[in-house]
Amino acid sequence: MYKHPSIDRDKMTPAEGLQILKEGNQRFVNNLRENKDYPSLLEKTKNQQHPFVSILSCSDSRAPVELIFDQAIGDIFSVRLAGNIASKDAIGSLEFGIKYLKSKLLVILGHTSCGAVKACCDHFKDASITDVVAKITPCLDQEQTTADLRNSSNAEFVQNVSDLNVKHQINEILEHSEIIADLYQKNQISIIGGMYNIESGEVHFFE
Numbered sequence: 473m474y475k476h477p478s479i480d481r482d483k484m485t486p487a488e489g490l491q492i493l494k495e496g497n498q499r500f501v502n503n504l505r506e507n508k509d510y511p512s513l514l515e516k517t518k519n520q521q522h523p524f525v526s527i528l529s530c531s532d533s534r535a536p537v538e539l540i541f542d543q544a545i546g547d548i549f550s551v552r553l554a555g556n557i558a559s560k561d562a563i564g565s566l567e568f569g570i571k572y573l574k575s576k577l578l579v580i581l582g583h584t585s586c587g588a589v590k591a592c593c594d595h596f597k598d599a600s601i602t603d604v605v606a607k608i609t610p611c612l613d614q615e616q617t618t619a620d621l622r623n624s625s626n627a628e629f630v631q632n633v634s635d636l637n638v639k640h641q642i643n644e645i646l647e648h649s650e651i652i653a654d655l656y657q658k659n660q661i662s663i664i665g666g667m668y669n670i671e672s673g674e675v676h677f678f679e
């Protein structure tokens with residue numbers, strides 16, 4: 473059932489947060505999204521926010537996190553960049569969500585058929601898009617199961633790189649954010665990767 477932001481999120485564990493996301497995604501997949509009382513949510517959150525989760529996900533128009541997890545205002549501190557890349561600005565935003573807004577759960581969410589990942593697979597270059605693609609490029613070397621057809625025409629290769637990219641961005645965050653790495657090592661937050669399937673609507677978490 474949809475949890476209202478008025479519940480005490482200080483007492484919520486990261487595992488409970490993950491369970492809320494899983495249940496919300498099941499409602500989305502089954503077309504059972506719950507009605508949200510937006511005026512009430514606006515009133516509850518007008519002076520404060522306490523998002524239970526911070527999510528780094530892709531800008532792709534087919535992967536809006538509040539919809540696919542059936543959440544509402546005040547629930548998700550959302551950072552979206554093409555390819556769900558952990559750029560310096562993305563990491564700074566996540567640090568704010570976690571340290572100051574007290575999200576106890578951090579999700580790095582990739583998705584199937586990601587254009588940024590495909591661009592990387594094809595060594596695409598154009599203006600500042602090149603910089604986005606470069607943040608995914610290390611995953612090409614990490615992908616060692618595909619011998620031939622290492623480009624975007626190979627859906628399996630693209631998916632392997634997408635999976636690796638989620639893990640790579642988690643490593644980037646831990647490497648470049650003392651704040652997040654410290655809280656993670658002290659078991660005060662959980663970090664989990666996930667993959668959203670743009671055909672089925674399902675999110676698979678890497679547990």
Ligand SMILES: [Zn+2]
Nearest residue numbers: 530532586587
């Ligand atoms: Zn994408």
